[in-house]
Amino acid sequence: MVVFACIVNEGYMNIGSERLLCVFNKNADACNYGVTVGVACFLGSICFLVLDIYFPTIHSVRLRRRAALIDMAFSALASFLWLVGFCFLANQWQQTTEDELPLAQGSDAARAAIAFCFFSILTWAGLTALALQTFINLFQNFSLFTDQPDDNTGYRDNARRTPVANGVTVVTTNPYQQAPPFSETLSLDPSTLTPGPVF
Template sequence: MEPVGSFLPGKSGSSHFDPVVFVKQPRTILRLLCWVFSMVVFSCIVNEGYMNIGSERLLCVFNKNADACNYGVTVGVVCFLGSVCFLVLDIYFPTIHSVRLRRRATLIDMVFSALASFLWFVGFCFLANQWQQTTEEELPLAQGSDAARAAVAFCFFSILTWAGLTALALQTFINLFQNFSLFTDQLDDSAVTTTTPAARPSPTESP
């Protein structure tokens, strides 16, 4: 989120927020991609992922398995909201003065990103398997086929983007520990220097 030096206590919040620099950061780009990919997945399923064949009941295009559509929509919405929340956190992260709060925020980011990547992996395998089992007779005039393929494809892309965010969060978490340890050592050294008593002058010899 910031250069390594900005993780030290006392420097938090000293940098001015630059929208252009913020948007160009790899973390921000991955956040926006996750946001877009999540929106594409649940939008494709909600808009064209259900079909109506001779009945009032809507059937999922993924092998008529309602669980597949529900899973894709649920994970898509959760990751969509998560992307927005963590994007806001990235904006306010430089203003956090406490290193402990920074570590907690980074840890939450890392855990959520890893979990999201895993959920997208499961979703990709699930939707791809159900789509392979879907026959042409179940989809007259290829109804919803483009949306189904797009959902499967962007599930795969989401695995990569969330995995990238996990790696960046892990790197930030390690940097926080390293810089905090360095800062603590510097405080200890300065404390030892200031508390060391001055040497007494040697007594003068009597004549």
């Protein structure tokens, strides 16, 4: 916002004509570049601020990774654009002569715009590093659920053959059910049977 405000407020001058000229070596592209990148990064930062507020409510790991990836890509692009802007504005300001700026008109605003272009490089580079760290943490947390060893393997092997009463072995395929219900067999010894009433 500082770069945008400096260029819009004092980045243009009119010397003996109705046409406004850019203070950066009378190059309109320099002023337009600073204003465009400043507005784009300001709007992008507002959007990602809203995304950061709603980020904890996103339950899908895939959507979280996409949000972190977009944040990282935008921050890296913004840092690169500010680097280009710093080099471009500094070069144009270096070529500006005192004859083109009577009474140093707009010189403070031009220097402030160049300085804050440099600060913006560091700021967006830091945001890129934070977004990268968030992206890596999401992958590590997701791998905890996908790459963990299957602890039920041994349990499945033990649960397949379950001995029960009377020497009968029941083979099950469900690892969570040790023995099916009603698996015990009754002994039908004729000596233990008592005759019932005859009608």
